[in-house]
Amino acid sequence: MTTVPLAGSARALSRASRLQRAIHALRTEGDSRGRESFAIGLGLMIGCTPFWGVHFGLCWLVGRAFGLNRLKMYLAANVINPLILPPLFYAEVQAGSLVRRGHLLTLSWDMITSGRVWDFGTDLVIGSVVVGLIVGIVGGVVTYAARRPAQDPFFQLLVRRASDRFLDSGITAWEFARGKLSGDPVYAAALAAEFPAATGTLLDVGCGQGLMLALVAEAQHTAGRGEWDTTRSDPPQFTRLVGVELRPRVAGVAKRALEHEADIVAGDGRTAGLPAADVVLLFDVLHLMPDAGQRELLRAIRAVLPHTGRLLVREADADAGWRFRLVRVGNTMKAFLTGHWRQRFLFRSQTAWRTLLHEEGFEAHVQPMGQGTPFGNVLISAGLRLDGR
Structure with missing residues (x-):
């Protein structure tokens, strides 16, 4: 298995600024x-x-020589700060004295003023x-x-390639993609359990900046290059990727990351005129709507799904106790920070979500x-009800 960048990530890296790279x-x-x-x-x-004054240069040279992360080295070096320098100096001088003379040093002002400052410096x-x-050694x-340790190196390779697609849209978009794709279990679960050998059209309603679509695109490219991990389930084989996103700016990020690979529509999924799809994604969308909006x-979505189609919904479980309260706090903070102070949420328990879906077919x-x-x-x-209601 090689690590040659695929078209999407290579394109973004080539368009990124020098600072971004x-x-x-x-x-x-x-x-x-x-x-x-x-x-x-080492840091x-x-x-x-x-x-x-030369710690930065040392970290840069040593890190480059050994292929290490120079930024992390320099940050580690700066853990040694003025607050801990006095006891650190004392320990270092005493350690130097033990190495050179076999005993601890009795520090005094006379020792420094009597011309033994060079001995003091050598000990230091x-x-x-x-x-x-x-x-x-302790820090390492x-x-x-x-x-x-990486639980799934192959999936992390897909995450790296998918997130690199967002680099030229900004460091924030890239860092968000890296963190979300690797830290949120829904992406790995959907790719491994829900998409094997899937074909037709994948429709992501509320796609955001297109994270799931980017991951699927990279999975399909990887399989097409003969690099797929054969110990895993078969890769998806979608012939069309479509994303719908309400926020125009975020939809623009998705368009840039999935250029020539997915159709991104900036609009409301309820009124945008959804295309026929074989698999529909609805991740963290429904709770942003009132009951009538959820049903609409x-x-x-039901109108564009064939009888064999699948709908994947990720939502919070209002019966999950403190875990649900963390979800609510996170959503409230996000709404506040993005200026949507009047945003209201309609969360349901998993039983209530199942009931809602049943009522809507x-x-x-x-x-x-x-x-x-x-x-x-x-x-x-979810699939369409067999009774057709």
Whole structure:
């Protein structure tokens, strides 16, 4: 399996500004558990040395030489700050004295004024290596233990390629894609369990900046290049990708990331005139509408689904206790920060979601979708009711 960038990510990287590419390189270089631990350890060791003013240069040169993340190295070096310098200096001078003389040093003002300042400096330099080595090893081990190993390297490859599509739309869009695709379990679950060998048209209503569509596009490109992991379920084979997004600016980001690969419509899914689709996605959309709006959108989707079609809904479970309250707090904060202070939400329990879908002509299966997160979400897979009602 190679890591040659696919068309979408390569296109975005070529259009990104020099600053965007530099930030991309600094954020992604040395991005493995072992290399990150090594970078943090070396950064702490460099921070312990008394070579103030050149720590940045040292981190840059050492990081480049060993293929480590230079940004993380420099941040680790700056953990050694003025607040802890006095006890650190004392420990380093004493460590240097132990190495050179075999005993601790009795510090006094007379020692400095009597011409022994060079001995003091030598002790400091030698001791900084000893203390820095200890601090670096401890920091590296803690980092290695704290960072969980990649559970699914192949999926992370798809995430990297999909998120790179958003780089030329801005660092914020790129970072959001990286964090959301890798941290939200719904994307991996949908790709692995709901899309195998799926064909026809994939319609994402409320697609945002097109994260799921980008992930599907990368999965299909990867399979087309013969790089698909054969131990996994078959990749999707959609012939058309369509996204509908209410916010014009966000729809523009999706269009740019999925240029020539998906049709992105800026509009309201209830009135935009949805195309016929074999699979429809509705992630975190329904709770933003009142009851009448939820029903109107579900009816519009039902009208474009064939009898074999599937609807995937991700929503919060209002019966999930404190996990649901976290979802509500997150949505409220997002509405406030984006200027939508009057936004109202209509959350339901998973039983109520199933009832709503049944009333609107769907037969639904619900499964938890908060694995690895503190949020009380569920994924609902629904097909048209067999009785046709």
